[in-house]
Structure formats: structure tokens, C-alpha cells
Amino acid sequence: MITPTHYMLLSAALFIIGVIGVMVRRNIIIIFMSIELILNAVNINLIAYSYQLQDVIGQVFAVFVIAVAAAEAAVGLGIILAFYRNKETVNIDEMNLMRW
Amino acid sequence: MIDGFVIPLLKIVIVLNATLVGVTYMVLLERKVIAWAQSRLGPMRVGPHGILQPIADAVKLMLKEDITPARADKWVFTVAPIISMVPALIVYAVIPFGPEVSLFGRQVTLYITDINVGLLYIVSVASVGVYGIILAGYASNSKFPLLASLRASAQLISYEVAVTLTLVSVVLMSGTLSMVGIVRAQESAHLWFAFAQPLAFGIFVIGSLAETNRAPFDLPEAEQELTGGFHTEYSGMRFALFFLAEYANMIVVSSVATTLFFGGWLRPFPNWAALSFLDFIPSWTWFLIKSFVFLYFFVWVRATLPRYRYDQLMRLGWKLLIPLAIANLVLTGIIRVALL
Amino acid sequence: MGEAIAFYTLAAFILGFAVLVITTKDTVHSVLFLVLDFLFVAALYVMLNAPFLAAIQVLVYAGGIVVLYLFVVMLVNLKRLPEAFQDPNRHGRIGLILSVAVLLELAAIAALGVGSVAPVRTAARALPVTGNTEQVGWMLYTSYLIPFEIASMLLLVAMIGAIVLAKREL
Numbered sequence: 001m002i003t004p005t006h007y008m009l010l011s012a013a014l015f016i017i018g019v020i021g022v023m024v025r026r027n028i029i030i031i032f033m034s035i036e037l038i039l040n041a042v043n044i045n046l047i048a049y050s051y052q053l054q055d056v057i058g059q060v061f062a063v064f065v066i067a068v069a070a071a072e073a074a075v076g077l078g079i080i081l082a083f084y085r086n087k088e089t090v091n092i093d094e095m096n097l098m099r100w
Numbered sequence: 101m102i103d104g105f106v107i108p109l110l111k112i113v114i115v116l117n118a119t120l121v122g123v124t125y126m127v128l129l130e131r132k133v134i135a136w137a138q139s140r141l142g143p144m145r146v147g148p149h150g151i152l153q154p155i156a157d158a159v160k161l162m163l164k165e166d167i168t169p170a171r172a173d174k175w176v177f178t179v180a181p182i183i184s185m186v187p188a189l190i191v192y193a194v195i196p197f198g199p200e201v202s203l204f205g206r207q208v209t210l211y212i213t214d215i216n217v218g219l220l221y222i223v224s225v226a227s228v229g230v231y232g233i234i235l236a237g238y239a240s241n242s243k244f245p246l247l248a249s250l251r252a253s254a255q256l257i258s259y260e261v262a263v264t265l266t267l268v269s270v271v272l273m274s275g276t277l278s279m280v281g282i283v284r285a286q287e288s289a290h291l292w293f294a295f296a297q298p299l300a301f302g303i304f305v306i307g308s309l310a311e312t313n314r315a316p317f318d319l320p321e322a323e324q325e326l327t328g329g330f331h332t333e334y335s336g337m338r339f340a341l342f343f344l345a346e347y348a349n350m351i352v353v354s355s356v357a358t359t360l361f362f363g364g365w366l367r368p369f370p371n372w373a374a375l376s377f378l379d380f381i382p383s384w385t386w387f388l389i390k391s392f393v394f395l396y397f398f399v400w401v402r403a404t405l406p407r408y409r410y411d412q413l414m415r416l417g418w419k420l421l422i423p424l425a426i427a428n429l430v431l432t433g434i435i436r437v438a439l440l
Numbered sequence: 441m442g443e444a445i446a447f448y449t450l451a452a453f454i455l456g457f458a459v460l461v462i463t464t465k466d467t468v469h470s471v472l473f474l475v476l477d478f479l480f481v482a483a484l485y486v487m488l489n490a491p492f493l494a495a496i497q498v499l500v501y502a503g504g505i506v507v508l509y510l511f512v513v514m515l516v517n518l519k520r521l522p523e524a525f526q527d528p529n530r531h532g533r534i535g536l537i538l539s540v541a542v543l544l545e546l547a548a549i550a551a552l553g554v555g556s557v558a559p560v561r562t563a564a565r566a567l568p569v570t571g572n573t574e575q576v577g578w579m580l581y582t583s584y585l586i587p588f589e590i591a592s593m594l595l596l597v598a599m600i601g602a603i604v605l606a607k608r609e610l
Contacts, residue, residue: 002447005550007488010451012546014458016539021462023535029467029513033474036505037458040481043493051488056567056575059493060584063576066500067591071598073505077512078605084516085608093530176468216571220495227503231475234510238468250514257507277573 007048015041028090032076039069111212115192123347124154130399137403158340166336169240176239181334181341184232187225188348194218195355196280198365198383210365210384211280218279219271222356223264226311230256232345233330240333249330251319251410256311258417263307265425266300269432270360273297283364290371294361299428301361303421305397308353310417313346315402319410354394355387362390446487453480467513471506478502492573 014037021034043062050058084090128143128150135142143150168177198210215221230253237249270293271277274285286292294301310317321329331342358364365383369375408416457477464470478501485494569578580588 002443006447006451008550009547010454012543012550013455016543016546017455017458017462019542020536020539023539024532025462026530027467029509029516030462030470033461033470033509036474036501037461037477040478040501043497044481044484047485047488047490047493050490056572056579059490059572059576060579062490062493063496063580064587064591066496067595070500070505071594073508074598074602075605077508078602080512081515081606090516173466173468176472179472215491217491217495217573220492220499220573224495224499224503227499228475228479230503230507231472231510234507234514235468235472238510238514246514250511253507253511257504 004048004052007044011041011045011048014038014044026091026093028080028092028095031092032073032080035072036069039065107206107208108212112193115197115212116189119189119192119348119351120344122351123344124158126347126350126395127157127343128154129395130402133396133399134403137400161340162337164336166338167333169242169333171241172333173239173241176235177333178338180232180236180239181338181345182232183235184229184345185341185348187229187232188345188352191222191225191352192355194221194279195352196283196359196364197387199280201383214278214280217277219267219277219282219360222279222352223260223267226349226352227260229345229349232342236334236342237330240330242333244327245330245332248321248328248332252313252330255313255317255319255413255417258414259307259310259317259421262303262417262421262425263311265422265429266297266304266307267360269297269300269425269429272429272432272436279359279364282360283366286363287366287370292361292363292366297361297428297432299424300432301357303425303428304357304361306416307421308357309398309401310413312349312353312398314350314398316405316408317413318402318407319413350395350398351391354391354398357394358387358390364390443487447484450480450484450487453477454484468510471510471513474509475502475506478506490572492576 018034018036018038018041021037022031025031025034043065046058046062046065048058050056050062080090083095087094089095131153132142132150143153146152146156168174193212194215196211196214200207200209202208233252233256234249237245237247237252240246270282273289273293273296274282276282276285282293289296309315313319313321331339334342363370365387367375367378367381367383367386454477457473457480460473461470461477464473478497482494482497482502485491485497567575567578569575
């Protein structure tokens with residue numbers, strides 16, 4: 001029997017994998033992908049509860065999360081490209097200036 | 101047991117095999133029609149009028165040496181043709197070739213499955229096919245394939261927007277995303293959606309030419325500029341997989357166009373009793389005839405039109421097709437609300 | 441039983457590919473694993489009776505967002521390894537330990553906390569439409585219309601912002 005707890009544990013594990021990616025990696029593209037993993041973990045939770053409670057609102061929230069993820073990816077990758085053009089690096093440890 | 105497992109499996113086997121045979125003979129059809137358009141004979145040697153040429157081609161491609169370039173990314177290089185082939189094939193799961201018929205005393209549906217989100221499934225699976233092209237270009241570690249794959253994916257993504265918007269206006273007409281439901285909606289509306297949505301249909305045709313990388317939008321494979329495109333470094337069976345995927349995609353696009361715009365398996369004027377003598381032709385034959393007309397159109401266009409320039413292609417997609425598709429969508433919505 | 445097998449298989453694939461995403465050296469491989477991860481998450485959504493969300497997940501994430509990542513990875517043609525330089529003030533290991541601690545905490549809350557609270561069972565919301573897609577659409581265009589419009593504004597702003605950021609000269 002798969003209970004919501006199982007989905008919560010899966011979601012928590014995926015979330016933490018994303019957090020570890022953000023904390024440990026220095027390539028900013030990988031960090032962005034880790035953030036996508038975190039957002040997916042949130043969506044799994046929302047949809048598992050939508051299933052459990054037989055209520056479609058969880059799925060509506062997940063649609064918003066996906067929209068926000070798309071916006072975040074577009075702007076974030078734009079920043080990465082602009083930064084790379086000036087500094088020729090994607091290492092966040094080298095991104096230590098507020099302007100250049 | 102039989103209804104739940106054996107029959108779907110049989111259907112899958114039949115559809116996959118029919119597709120692969122169709123793809124190989126599509127290549128022959130293309131060579132023959134283009135030869136005819138150019139006053140040539142085309143393949144004539146293997147079998148009468150070259151009818152066995154596809155088999156010879158397949159054997160040749162399978163026996164050829166399979167080369168992986170030394171500096172290539174081996175894993176990605178191997179996976180890329182598979183990624184481009186699989187989406188082209190699994191789309192057939194939701195394409196309805198006919199309604200429910202009784203076959204050997206058993207009610208059988210002439211589609212593998214009918215899901216609630218059928219059209220969305222097709223669009224999303226097709227969008228995954230882009231990866232095959234991008235990764236092939238990247239993994240080859242060679243400049244022409246890389247340029248070609250960047251071009252191809254930019255083109256695919258741009259035209260996907262326009263095509264998807266036209267599909268949304270069809271969904272507005274039908275009120276369902278299920279492929280079977282869309283055909284039924286055309287039956288009850290007494291109208292093929294190509295006539296209700298002529299602009300959407302036009303945009304869909306142009307966009308699908310671009311999405312399948314066909315002439316006049318075959319820039320990713322422009323031989324004169326790019327020595328063959330994203331699959332330059334591929335040989336043997338892996339090259340054949342890209343080739344198969346391209347033609348399988350053409351068949352997919354024709355099937356989708358038939359289902360969405362030309363009434364799928366319905367005979368012409370399904371509500372005219374005067375034409376009911378046409379019913380002796382089975383439904384799936386109508387589907388195949390309509391799809392074949394589309395495929396012929398694809399080949400015809402290739403034999404007729406010169407290639408676009410890249411900036412013209414992008415301008416056409418973003419500045420003409422997408423605004424037109426949005427305008428058509430808004431108009432359809434207004435008319436639908438006004439009619440309700 | 442079948443549900444359990446499906447869940448554990450999907451969970452194993454989702455977590456396995458997620459680990460590969462953050463551990464692989466080659467960024468392009470990492471992006472590929474991310475796509476696979478999203479496809480398995482979509483399969484999980486199908487299992488959870490959310491086919492519309494599954495299709496959207498594949499269409500928007502796998503077919504849209506990750507293609508953007510792949511483009512950027514290919515455009516950012518690195519001459520030296522991105523992880524070559526490390527800030528001496530960075531304490532990656534402490535981050536790792538803290539993350540694992542948080543995971544254990546979350547697991548404990550999920551495993552112990554849920555058991556003690558009676559599961560909330562609300563009556564299924566009565567919607568005038570049936571079918572997953574229709575229901576999601578209905579909620580989006582009735583109760584959640586304003587958030588929906590805000591989300592579309594957000595996407596518009598993001599689109600303009602991305603163009604302004606990425607274009608060399610306007």
C-alpha cells in the first residue's frame with residue numbers, strides 16, 4: 001500500500017538531492033538544473049496530495065509551479081549567457097563582483 | 101486476458117511493422133516521383149520498376165561499417181539516433197485508423213489506445229524528438245553537424261509554437277483532446293475542420309513541412325552549405341535510423357493532419373445518404389488514402405520549390421505564422437463564444 | 441501490489457537520475473539525465489491520475505526548458521573546466537552534511553508525524569465537468585483566474601527580460 005508518506009519521502013529525497021546540487025557544485029548551469037529538481041520535488045508532493053484528497057487544486061498549483069520554472073529558466077539562462085560573454089566563466093565562485 | 105493484453109500487443113506489432121514498411125516505401129515513392137518530375141526514371145534495377153529497391157537499401161545500410169569518430173562523445177553518439185527514432189514511433193499509440201469494428205466475431209478498435217489527452221501526448225512526444233538532432237550534432241564533435249543541429253533545433257522549436265497554436269484552435273472546435281473525439285466531433289459537425297479552419301490548416305501544413313525538415317525548409321540538411329547536416333558523421337544503421345525517423349515523422353504529420361483536419365477515417369460527406377454506397381470501402385482505407393495524399397503533397401513540394409534562406413525561414417515563422425496563428429485562435433474563440 | 445512495484449521502480453529511477461544529474465562531470469550528460477528524470481516524474485504523474493500534468497511536464501520541461509539548458513551548454517564553450525577554481529571560503533562538505541541532516545529531519549516528520557494525525561479526507565470537489573484536463577481547466581479559469589493571469593504576465597516579463605539580457609546590443 002503506497003501512502004502519501006511514501007510520496008512525501010520521495011519528494012523530500014529529491015528536494016535534498018537538489019539542495020546538495022546547489023550547495024556542492026560550482027557550475028552555475030548544474031545549479032540551475034538542481035533548482036529544477038527542487039521544483040519537481042514540490043510538484044510531486046502537490047500532485048500526490050491532489051490524488052489522495054481527490055481534489056484537482058494540487059494540479060492547478062503544479063501548473064503554476066511549472067510556469068514559474070519556465071520563467072526562471074529563461075531569465076536565469078539569459079543572465080548566464082550575459083555573464084559568460086563578459087567573464088568567460090560559469091563558475092559561481094568567480095562571480096564575486098556586483099558589477100563589471 | 102485476450103482483450104487486455106493480446107489484442108493491444110497485436111495492434112502494436114501491426115502498426116509498428118506497417119509504419120516501418122511504409123517508411124521504406126515512402127523513400128521509394130519519393131525517388132520515383134522526383135524522378136518523374138525531373139524526367140528521369142528513378143531506381144529501375146532491383147525488381148520490376150525498382151519495386152524491391154527499399155529492401156536492397158535496407159540490406160546495404162545494415163551491412164555497412166558503423167563508424168564512430170575518434171573524438172566523438174561515444175555514449176551520446178550512440179543514443180542520439182535512438183532518441184530521434186523512438187518518439188516518431190510511439191506517437192502511433194493514439195492515432196485512430198478507424199472506429200470500432202467487429203473482426204472475427206470480436207469488437208476491436210482500430211486504434212491502439214484513446215487517451216483523454218491524446219493530442220497533447222502527440223505534441224509533447226514530438227517535442228522530445230528535438231533531442232535526437234541536438235545531441236547528434238553535439239556528439240559528433242565536428243563543426244558542420246554542430247551548426248546544422250543548432251539550426252535544426254532552432255527551426256523545430258520556432259515552428260512548433262505555430263503548429264501547436266493551430267492545434268489549439270482545432271481543439272476549440274472539437275472541445276476534446278482525444279483523437280477519436282476529434283474525429284467524432286467532425287462527424288457530428290458535418291464538417292471537416294480543414295474547411296472550418298482554413299487558415300489553421302495552411303499554417304499547420306507550412307509548419308509541419310518545417311518541423312519534419314522537408315524542402316523548402318530543409319536547411320538543416322542543406323548539402324551545399326553543411327555537407328549533409330547533423331548526421332554527417334553517422335554511417336550504416338545509425339544513419340538509417342535518422343533517415344527512418346525523418347520519414348516516420350512525415351507519416352505521423354500526415355496522420356495527424358488527416359485526423360484533425362480531414363475527418364480521419366470518415367468517408368467524404370459522411371452524412372449524405374446518397375453517398376452511402378462508398379461504405380463498402382473500410383474506414384481504415386479512407387484514412388490511408390487521405391494520409392497518402394498528404395505524403396504525396398510532401399514529395400511534390402520537394403520537387404517543386406527552392407530552398408528558403410535561414411533568415412527568411414525564421415522571419416516567416418516568428419513574424420508571420422505565429423501572429424496569424426494567434427489571430428486565428430482568438431477569432432475562433434470569439435466565434436465559438438458567440439455561437440454558444 | 442502493482443502500485444507498489446510501479447512506485448518503487450519509478451522512485452528508484454527518479455532519485456537515481458537526480459543523483460547522476462548533480463554528480464556527472466560532463467554538463468551535457470547531466471542535461472540528458474535531467475531529461476530522463478523529468479520523463480520518469482511524468483510517468484509518476486500518470487500513476488497519480490494526472491495525465492494532463494504528465495503531458496505538460498513532458499512538453500514544457502523535457503521539450504522546452506531543458507532544450508534551453510542544452511542550448512546554453514552548447515553556446516557556453518568552455519576553455520577550462522567550470523569547476524577548476526574553488527573559493528577557499530566555500531565549505532561544500534558542511535553543506536552536504538547539513539543537507540543530509542535536513543533530509544533525515546524531513547523523513548522523520550513524514551514518517552512519524554503523519555501517522556499520529558488522522559488523514560484529512562475532504563469530499564471530492566464537485567465540478568461541473570469530468571475528465572482531468574477539463575477539471576484543471578475549469579479551476580484555472582474560474583477560482584484561479586487571477587493567479588492564472590498573473591502567471592501569464594510573469595511569463596511575458598520573463599520573456600522580455602531574457603531577450604534584453606541575452607541580446608548583445610538592442
